[in-house]
Amino acid sequence: xLRIRKWGPAALLVxxxxxxxxxxxxxxLGWNLRVSLSDWRGLRATYDFAGLDNYRRLAGDTRFIDxxxxxxxxxxxxxxxxxxxGFLLALLLERGIRGEAFFRTVFxxxxxxxxxxxxIIWRWLMSNASGAQETGLNKLFxxxxxxxxxxDWFKADSYWAxxxxxxxxxxxxxxxxxxxxxxxxxxxxxxxxxxxxxxxASEAKAFWHVIRPMLLPVVMSAIVILAHISLKTFDLIYAMxxxxxxxxxxxxxxxxxxxxxxxxxxxAAIATLLVLGIALVIVPYIWYSVRSERRR
Amino acid sequence: MVSSLRRKGMALAAVVAAASLALASCGDDDDGGDEPxxxxxxxxxxxxxxxxxxxxxxxxxxxxxxxxxxxxxNPDVEITxxxxxxxxxxxxxxxxxxxLQAGDPPDSYQRHVGAELQPDIExxxxxxxxxxxxxxxxxxxxxxxxxxxxxxxxxxxxxxxxIHRSNLLWYNPAxxxxxxxxxxPTSWDEFLQQAATLEAAGKIPLTIGPSxxxxxxxxxxxxxxxxxxAYSGLWDGSTDWESSEVVAALDTFTEVLxxxxxxxxxADWQPAIDPIIEGDAAYNVMGDWANTYxxxxxxLAFETEYGVTTSPGTEGIFNFLSDSxxxxxxxxxxxxxxxxxxxxxxxxxxxxFNPIKGSIPARTDADPALYTDYLAMPxxxxxxxxxxLVGSLAHGVVAGGxxxxxxxxxxxEFVASGxxxxxxxxxxxxxxxNQ
Numbered sequence: 158x159l160r161i162r163k164w165g166p167a168a169l170l171v172x173x174x175x176x177x178x179x180x181x182x183x184x185x186l187g188w189n190l191r192v193s194l195s196d197w198r199g200l201r202a203t204y205d206f207a208g209l210d211n212y213r214r215l216a217g218d219t220r221f222i223d224x225x226x227x228x229x230x231x232x233x234x235x236x237x238x239x240x241x242x243g244f245l246l247a248l249l250l251e252r253g254i255r256g257e258a259f260f261r262t263v264f265x266x267x268x269x270x271x272x273x274x275x276x277i278i279w280r281w282l283m284s285n286a287s288g289a290q291e292t293g294l295n296k297l298f299x300x301x302x303x304x305x306x307x308x309d310w311f312k313a314d315s316y317w318a319x320x321x322x323x324x325x326x327x328x329x330x331x332x333x334x335x336x337x338x339x340x341x342x343x344x345x346x347x348x349x350x351x352x353x354x355x356x357x358a359s360e361a362k363a364f365w366h367v368i369r370p371m372l373l374p375v376v377m378s379a380i381v382i383l384a385h386i387s388l389k390t391f392d393l394i395y396a397m398x399x400x401x402x403x404x405x406x407x408x409x410x411x412x413x414x415x416x417x418x419x420x421x422x423x424x425a426a427i428a429t430l431l432v433l434g435i436a437l438v439i440v441p442y443i444w445y446s447v448r449s450e451r452r453r
Numbered sequence: 454m455v456s457s458l459r460r461k462g463m464a465l466a467a468v469v470a471a472a473s474l475a476l477a478s479c480g481d482d483d484d485g486g487d488e489p490x491x492x493x494x495x496x497x498x499x500x501x502x503x504x505x506x507x508x509x510x511x512x513x514x515x516x517x518x519x520x521x522x523x524x525x526x527n528p529d530v531e532i533t534x535x536x537x538x539x540x541x542x543x544x545x546x547x548x549x550x551x552x553l554q555a556g557d558p559p560d561s562y563q564r565h566v567g568a569e570l571q572p573d574i575e576x577x578x579x580x581x582x583x584x585x586x587x588x589x590x591x592x593x594x595x596x597x598x599x600x601x602x603x604x605x606x607x608x609x610x611x612x613x614x615x616i617h618r619s620n621l622l623w624y625n626p627a628x629x630x631x632x633x634x635x636x637x638p639t640s641w642d643e644f645l646q647q648a649a650t651l652e653a654a655g656k657i658p659l660t661i662g663p664s665x666x667x668x669x670x671x672x673x674x675x676x677x678x679x680x681x682x683a684y685s686g687l688w689d690g691s692t693d694w695e696s697s698e699v700v701a702a703l704d705t706f707t708e709v710l711x712x713x714x715x716x717x718x719x720a721d722w723q724p725a726i727d728p729i730i731e732g733d734a735a736y737n738v739m740g741d742w743a744n745t746y747x748x749x750x751x752x753l754a755f756e757t758e759y760g761v762t763t764s765p766g767t768e769g770i771f772n773f774l775s776d777s778x779x780x781x782x783x784x785x786x787x788x789x790x791x792x793x794x795x796x797x798x799x800x801x802x803x804x805x806f807n808p809i810k811g812s813i814p815a816r817t818d819a820d821p822a823l824y825t826d827y828l829a830m831p832x833x834x835x836x837x838x839x840x841x842l843v844g845s846l847a848h849g850v851v852a853g854g855x856x857x858x859x860x861x862x863x864x865x866e867f868v869a870s871g872x873x874x875x876x877x878x879x880x881x882x883x884x885x886x887n888q
Binding site for chain 1: 546547550553554572573575576577578663664665716717718719720724727728731733854855857858859861862865866869
């Protein structure tokens with residue numbers, strides 16, 4: 158009796174969200190998994206068990222495999238680029254430059270723009286049209302004498318195509334990562350820095366040995382946030398150049414095969430693989446944070 | 454500092470969430486799902502919902518004119534125009550699919566005629582309208598070739614309201630004159646010869662846009678190289694994709710593409726046409742919605758500032774696509790939906806809708822005075838009993854759903870590799886898998 162009194166109210170308080178998450182997240186995840194093992198094609202749902210047929214089909218589907226390669230390149234460029242530039246921006250602002258609030262807002266602003274709008278701006282900026290149709294960055298390069306920098310961007314024949322889409326995504330998110338790092342740096346108490354200085358450490362050394370280790374949790378959460386955004390990215394690529402195989406990722410193929418091809422079971426199989434891909438990033442993170450909390 | 458930033462972020466997120474909730478609830482209001490089913494009670498319904506993807510210039514005005522005419526005939530009815538924007542109906546398709554699967558159909562919805570309606574028929578989502586064709590005598594006013602294409606197991610499930618033509622070659626007469634070309638090509642071989650001349654004159658021979666415009670070009674190269682009968686055979690299994698004729702036609706497609714601005718392909722069909730208007734390029738293969746862009750959006754004069762002819766090798770052939778309206782199974786206001794279909798199939802309805810939309814009626818008894826300039830050409834051809842009708846691939850007449858998506862996958866690789874044999878075998882395999 159006493160026990161229920163102790164945890165009862167708390168349980169009641171979290172029950173609604175537990176039920177909602179149970180149904181709308183885990184329930185649908187389970188349902189999606191079930192669909193991915195079925196033979197559902199067409200507008201009428203059928204749940205006849207088809208085993209791993211859909212996964213086998215995807216394993217031999219070059220469009221899917223190309224998409225996986227694209228999303229790997231996208232993730233690496235996007236996560237690494239955003240982390241590096243977010244960190245550098247935070248470092249500059251942390252030095253306490255004039256008009257810090259202004260710059261912080263400027264860098265954070267792109268995040269407020271929807272990915273669709275971001276894509277349309279960058280589609281124009283990274284257009285590879287020539288002659289009278291030339292626009293954006295290529296035109297800028299040409300007019301300041303840096304014509305050799307002009308390139309095909311997201312229409313390039315190499316992985317540069319999908320990497321340049323990652324640049325647009327990074328532009329949108331870099332301010333957010335900057336804010337995370339800035340918060341992390343500000344979280345290091347001045348006493349610690351003072352202590353390091355008293356011990357004779359230079360600014361660089363104090364940063365490396367005192368502040369840097371304390372930023373590790375920030376880096377971990379930033380990687381998790383960025384990696385799962387990267388796997389989910391749909392609108393940016395759709396608006397940039399829908400159905401271009403050079404930049405297509407499994408998230409887009411999932412949409413096309415589901416809603417244009419009405420291959421619901423294949424779409425569900427891609428969705429399941431995407432969830433697994435995200436789990437690959439998040440599970441180690443959860444493991445890491447649970448372990449470090451225990452250590453405390 | 455950062456915490457105040459975070460707070461602002463939270464506030465923004467809350468506003469966004471609230472706004473999207475508000476939008477979502479607006480959507481719910483429009484559904485009218487709790488209205489009594491008019492068709493069953495025998496009482497006249499007072500609400501009608503029509504679902505389409507017509508939101509662009511010309512499209513939405515045409516649709517509005519038809520809805521206005523419907524409102525005039527049914528003054529007490531509240532009409533809901535549920536339109537979802539997005540290229541060629543891709544986004545609308547997803548919204549509609551969700552609604553149909555949830556058992557919440559609109560009273561009537563738009564679909565391309567032909568294979569694209571096939572999944573709806575197979576899933577039993579649309580009612581058989583054969584009786585309506587008999588009652589209204591539509592079998593006598595629609596061309597037989599088209600009726601054959603839209604008949605499934607002796608039944609017809611939708612009412613075509615308009616006809617667009619796919620096999621058209623748009624050009625800038627001034628560019629041709631500048632390069633010393635007297636007339637647009639009548640075969641793809643001739644096009645390739647002209648392409649060399651045009652390139653020597655510093656012009657782009659052919660412009661191209663996103664992947665669906667490449668599919669649009671592909672179907673018209675195949676049609677021009679193979680002829681109407683063999684082209685139609687590609688979609689019913691009577692023409693072998695791996696035959697030498699088809700592979701040769703695919704090689705021609707690759708060669709044609711090599712004289713286009715594929716590397717700098719525009720993001721949509723309108724910007725693909727812009728270099729022609731600006732005099733940098735000569736030709737573009739596009740359906741006749743392009744006419745609205747030339748004439749209305751850009752204000753150019755037909756025949757002097759822009760010209761059009763059938764795409765190379767397709768004279769005497771009409772490659773068509775058509776929008777049609779359906780009667781969904783379980784339509785909440787079935788009586789009104791039937792009235793709507795009667796109007797959409799009538800001469801008055803089609804002559805109201807089409808001149809504004811920039812297409813021609815599917816009926817063969819249209820008033821020719823309403824279709825001037827460019828539209829006179831397809832109208833004459835459509836009503837010509839000698840013309841050979843074939844259906845469009847890129848616009849869902851001859852291949853729908855899974856087959857068309859498989860073709861997309863294969864085409865993506867084909868455009869990059871130019872490997873005709875591989876494409877042919879991939880499409881053949883897809884065709885067999887989707888039978």
